[in-house]
Amino acid sequence: MATDEHPLSGFLRDVTAQAPLGSDDRATILNLPFKLRRLDAGSYLVREGSLPEHCGVLVDGFAFRQKMTGEGARQIMAVCIPGDAVDLQNIFLDISDHAVQMLTKGTIADVPRAALQEIVLNRSTIGRAIIQLTLIESSIMREWVVNIGRRDARERIAHILCEFAVRLEVRGLNPSQGFELPMTQEQLADATGLTPVHVNRVLKGLEADGLIERRRRHIHFTAWRALQDVGDFTRTYLHIPGEDQLEVAFQARP
Amino acid sequence: MATDEHPLSGFLRDVTAQAPLGSDDRATILNLPFKLRRLDAGSYLVREGSLPEHCGVLVDGFAFRQKMTGEGARQIMAVCIPGDAVDLQNIFLDISDHAVQMLTKGTIADVPRAALQEIVLNRSTIGRAIIQLTLIESSIMREWVVNIGRRDARERIAHILCEFAVRLEVRGLNPSQGFELPMTQEQLADATGLTPVHVNRVLKGLEADGLIERRRRHIHFTAWRALQDVGDFTRTYLHIPGEDQLEVAFQARP
DNA sequence: CGTACGTTTGATCTTTCTCAATAATGGTGG
DNA sequence: CCACCATTATTGAGAAAGATCAAACGTACG
Numbered sequence: 427m428a429t430d431e432h433p434l435s436g437f438l439r440d441v442t443a444q445a446p447l448g449s450d451d452r453a454t455i456l457n458l459p460f461k462l463r464r465l466d467a468g469s470y471l472v473r474e475g476s477l478p479e480h481c482g483v484l485v486d487g488f489a490f491r492q493k494m495t496g497e498g499a500r501q502i503m504a505v506c507i508p509g510d511a512v513d514l515q516n517i518f519l520d521i522s523d524h525a526v527q528m529l530t531k532g533t534i535a536d537v538p539r540a541a542l543q544e545i546v547l548n549r550s551t552i553g554r555a556i557i558q559l560t561l562i563e564s565s566i567m568r569e570w571v572v573n574i575g576r577r578d579a580r581e582r583i584a585h586i587l588c589e590f591a592v593r594l595e596v597r598g599l600n601p602s603q604g605f606e607l608p609m610t611q612e613q614l615a616d617a618t619g620l621t622p623v624h625v626n627r628v629l630k631g632l633e634a635d636g637l638i639e640r641r642r643r644h645i646h647f648t649a650w651r652a653l654q655d656v657g658d659f660t661r662t663y664l665h666i667p668g669e670d671q672l673e674v675a676f677q678a679r680p
Numbered sequence: 681m682a683t684d685e686h687p688l689s690g691f692l693r694d695v696t697a698q699a700p701l702g703s704d705d706r707a708t709i710l711n712l713p714f715k716l717r718r719l720d721a722g723s724y725l726v727r728e729g730s731l732p733e734h735c736g737v738l739v740d741g742f743a744f745r746q747k748m749t750g751e752g753a754r755q756i757m758a759v760c761i762p763g764d765a766v767d768l769q770n771i772f773l774d775i776s777d778h779a780v781q782m783l784t785k786g787t788i789a790d791v792p793r794a795a796l797q798e799i800v801l802n803r804s805t806i807g808r809a810i811i812q813l814t815l816i817e818s819s820i821m822r823e824w825v826v827n828i829g830r831r832d833a834r835e836r837i838a839h840i841l842c843e844f845a846v847r848l849e850v851r852g853l854n855p856s857q858g859f860e861l862p863m864t865q866e867q868l869a870d871a872t873g874l875t876p877v878h879v880n881r882v883l884k885g886l887e888a889d890g891l892i893e894r895r896r897r898h899i900h901f902t903a904w905r906a907l908q909d910v911g912d913f914t915r916t917y918l919h920i921p922g923e924d925q926l927e928v929a930f931q932a933r934p
Numbered sequence: 935c936g937t938a939c940g941t942t943t944g945a946t947c948t949t950t951c952t953c954a955a956t957a958a959t960g961g962t963g964g
Numbered sequence: 965c966c967a968c969c970a971t972t973a974t975t976g977a978g979a980a981a982g983a984t985c986a987a988a989c990g991t992a993c994g
Binding site: 475491493495496497499500501503515516517518519521523524546547548550553554557558560561562563564565567568569570571572574575576577618619658660662663665 | 729745747749750751753754755757769770771772773775777778800801802804807808811812814815816817818819821822823824825826828829830831872873912914916917919
Binding site: 935936937938939940941942943944945946947948949950951952953954955956957958959960961962963964 | 965966967968969970971972973974975976977978979980981982983984985986987988989990991992993994
């Protein structure tokens, strides 16, 4: 990330995409107090059961929402990408029901919870935009449920790759033909309800079928359209601003 | 439901539980315009892709959120119980990404979307309460993801039975020792990511092990504590007002 | 240069699905 | 009230997807 950019500029872009903000609203957001923290992969942003005092905004790096079962199995239910406000889910609830953890190393801007609550409740335009962001998160999670509940392993992996690529692309974070997957196969397994071993075999299968190429963690889409078909992927549920119901072809094309 | 009750009183109770409302706020909610509709089981409250003009409040009966895959498999991602506002998820998004359908016959109070938007944005106490309700819905869905992604069939069924019983009990809709399950085994399968056949076998298994008794759709808990253990069920994620972190024993006990 | 972590591969085992058929159950029209 | 029909529930047998166990292989990094 360019060091001369305001740390919250990614978040601001994201909010602005939801509702046209006046310059005072924009200033309000950029003037939010915050404290930057540099974090290693694996460190916790929120722990299950805690009362979060800050709402973190991901400046760079990736994070994920996670919950453990009583038997110690992990389930990942969302991946956060730069620009995401990581704690909107907890902003008005006093006990976090899940944990948020860094997937890679990165930077977090901690905004005091009260400051964010204040603008959500009292600045109706900003409030509306931020509510919309949390509703979109829910929409993404609904698709996540469908993915895990009703698709087989190959479909699940193809789907999650498509979702991830499109989300990155919309944020302008992604060279068009492929991307750097910020997670291990084990984490991919925890996100899709599979085993790491099986994820590995499925990835190999997708590669063997000419749908993707892999070099280390880098995924290259050799057949983007076909991969979407395999993964039963349609982007409407991402509620990408400006696209509405029309199916826009993915920009990243040979 | 008593005919002399205000149709929105269940919703009001639900909102009030989230934030202490003054009498003017309470009046604002009860004075929301609405139109009652009687619906049969299976009828749609919202269709995928539609722009909902009303936000339905479930007066009585049950409903569920649902999405279909391209191959036509159904996944249920939430069950709505009386008092729930069914369209909060769509209130600020213009295209519904999922469908909502009646599980049983019942009554819906359709509140114009704009009226609800207005009070959420401009009445900060009500707004806060309603935002909290949608955040709790998200929390329940996160647990739903865990259930489907990381628990085996027996655990999933046990868990969903526990969740349902507790939610009903909190709303005062439920005789303490058991309840009437408002769904078929096929719907239970669509909610848990299993097959109807397997759901049937698991239910039989739970009964054989003395955890539940069944008469038609009625589920009787013969070993409530043990069933929770089997289902890895803890109620914190339901964010039940007044319970906070303390583990309160289920009231319904022999 | 060695250690730790992540990936890859093989062999075997289980859970759950599929297909198919039968039995209840509830609602409906006569 | 009864016979019939459409759902829903139950059961069995066989197939398959994915899990588990175990080991070897790479690669990054201290």
